[in-house]
Amino acid sequence: MRLNLGFLLGDPTPTPPPTSGVSDVYLLATMLMTALVIVLHVMSHLRNWKSGGSAQAGGALKAAVSMASQHTQELLDYVALLEKRVKELELATGAVPPPKKKIERAEDSPLLKSAHKAASVPKVPIEKQIDYSSADASKWNFTELTYKGSARYIAVGKEEKVQGPIAEGLKKIRETPAKYFAIKYQTDMAEWPAGEQEYRLIHREGTKGYSPQNTGPDGWMTILMAEYQRLPSLPSLPDEVKDGFTEEMAFQGYLLHHAKNPPLFPGRGQGIGDTPNLKIIGDIDPSDVSQGDVGDCWLLSAISSLAEFDGAIARLFRKTPNLKSMPREGPNKYTISLWDLATWTEVDVVVDERLAAKATGDGLLGCSPSHDGELWVCYLEKAVAIHCGGWDEIDGGQCTHAWSILTGCKEQYTIRKGKTGKFGCLSKFNPNERRWEALENSPQKGFRGLWPSAWPKVGGGGSYTLQLDEEELFMRMCAWDDANFVIAAGTKAGSDTQSTDGIVDGHAYTVLECVNDVAGTDVDLIKMRNPWGKGEIENGEFDDDGPGWQKYPQVKAFLKPVVADDGIFWLSKDEFFKYFHTLYVCAKDMSDFIPAHERKN
Incomplete structure (x- = not known):
């Protein structure tokens, strides 16, 4: 495009401002040139006025004023067009102009801190069966105890009552330990005639955390338990392997570990991770996450969403040598790379293989190993707890904070429903001072507030004043999902002992997928996951056995829902916005987070 400078040569017709296809540089150059022309013309007429007689003075002055007025209007036209372009760019990029008046901080979001133990889960969990087909027969341990008949357990499988010789039952459990967890019988009955004896076989499937109580020589019952031990026992760790944190760990005012309650070694015969396929990383999946007794649903929902992307979790462990062959039989330690939010630099956290035990001595404090070992x-959660200053420091937080620690991304957004019923965008970016607020690793410390924010560019952008209705927000959620952003959602504030239709109050859920107009219908669905690994919506239109699947068979054929209480469930768009009034978005393409050589084609 060329500038029409004819008026410099006396052409009185101004150049009309272009209306399309114009570059910002052209506009600015034209505006400055027009201003220069005004000055030159006025100076020319003033010279004529000065050199001419009084008869010419009035005409020269009138011509100067006319020319200045004519080109001043042209200049104003260019200014107006440039202002329009600036506004278009703001809308397209989500940029926030410096505020004309001070922007007030938004109301702080409550910390999400539900713990698995807190709420009642209405459905009975379906435990996935561990595959013992590849088990090394030499690694089965058989432990015989006498006790007074009572036992503690998380779950117990089928009990099979058998009338017959106890010796046959003992032989059966030793020959098929993959099927049977234990045999129990009245101790003195072993001396009775074979035809009068009976025993009970406890099936391994469905049994978890089984522990006989009041054991000792005066017990009137005997139990023989078959337990798989993948790794040799370790009474302690050498000092050079210890991480320097595990011994001093505390939670809610109690020191966790001491001589009578040591930390737990997975895979070493302590009832944690005693499976043939024990490993650090396998086929990573959101369903690997199963929350323990710490109120860190915010962290685990964030981790669960990250687990959707192949290589993203492995990247955090990339500095651990020989990761694929671990855990080894000897002492193990792991290096996990996290982001220090005070400096926004990546740091390495080294943890040993011990996991935190509950202060009460009845199992793990934090996450359990996945069903496939x-x-x-477990180790990522432990590393984050150390990184943040202890277990109490991660007992409550926000998903956006977790994503910053895990990815180093500052562009974290909280989308919250306001009093008008529409949703606004918030972030840690201070629009008054044009900077990101200072954070600390602990979500309990540092800046905990939020500011009105421009919307993420992906999906349409928009200034901090933009409010979206549910339909508009859902379409942006679909765009964010397509752009490989990670998303989570928070329920209404309240006690995590309460729930509405199975959706727990004060709890964070992972948004796994957003699908609009599924299979050519007008049905919009959102796939969710509870970080507890169980507990789903009740009586939902598209719950596991909901009526929506029968009403829309093409939707069922397209999405292929799985019927299991695994914490994964589908919500209609209307149901989602009924239960979730807060959305968390990490505006980073997770495929960029993964090194190119680790991505799947």
């Missing part, structure tokens, strides 16, 4: 969640 993956330990990555």
Whole structure:
């Protein structure tokens, strides 16, 4: 495009401002040139006025004023067009102009801190069966105890009552330990005639955390338990392997570990991770996450969403040598790379293989290994707890904070429903001072507030004043999902002992997928996951056995829903916005987070 400078040569017709296809540089150059022309013309007429007689003075002055007026209007036209372009760019990029008046901080969001133990889960969990087909027969341990008949357990499988010789039952459990967890019988009955004897076989499937109580020589019952031990026992760790944190760990005012309550070694015969396929990382999946007794649903929902992307979790462990062959028989330690939010630099946290035990001595404090023996969640959670200053420091937080620690991304957004019923965008970016607020690793410390924020560019952008209705927000959620952003959602504030239709109050859920107009219908659905690994919506239109699947068979054929209480469930768009009034978005393409050589084609 060329500038029409004819008026410099005396052409009185101004150049009309272009209306399309114009570059910002052209506009600015034209505006400055027009201003220069005004000055030159006025100076020319003033010279004529000065050199001419009094008869010419009035005409020269009138011509100067006319020319200045004519080109001043042209200049104003260019200014107006440039202002329009600036506004268009703000809308397209989500940029926030410096505020004309001070912007007030938004109301702080409550910390999400539900713990698995807190709420009642209405459905009975379906435990996935561990595959013992590849088990090394030499690693089965058989422990015989006498006790007074009572036992503690998380779950117990089928009990099979058998009338017959106890010796046959003992032989059966030793020959098929993959099927049977234990045999129990009245101790003195072993001396009775074979035809009068009976025993009970406890099936391994469905049994978890079984522990006989009041054991000792005066017990009137005997139990023989078959337990798989993948790794040799370790009474303690050498000092050079210890991480320097595990011994001093505390939670809610109690020191966790001491001589009578040591930390737990997974895979070493302590009832944690005693499976043939024990490993750090396998086929990573959101379902690997199963929350323990710490109120860190915010962290685990964030981790669960990250687990959707192949290589993202492995990247956090990339500095651990020989990761694929771990855990080894000897002492193990793991290096996990996290982001220090005070400096926004990546740091390495080294943890040993011990996991935190509850102060009460009845199992793990934090996450459990996955059903197929993956330990990555346990050690990542432990590393974040150390990184943040202890277990109490992660007992409550926000998903956006977790994503910053895990990815180093500052562009974290909280989308919250306001009093008008529409949703606004918030972030840690201070629009008055044009900077990101200072954070600390602990979500309990540092800046905990939020500011009105421009919307993420992906999906349409928009200034901090933009409010979206549910339909508009859902379409942006679909765009964010397509752009490989990670998303989570928070329920209404309240006690995590309460729930509405199975959706727990004060709890964070992972948004796994957003699908609009599924299979050519007008049905919009959102796939969710509870970080507890169980507990789903009740009586939902598209719950596991909801009526929506029968009403829309093409939707069922397209999405292929799985019927299991695994914490994964589908919500209609209307149901989602009924239960969730807060959305968390990490505006980073997770495929960029993964090194190119680790991505799947």
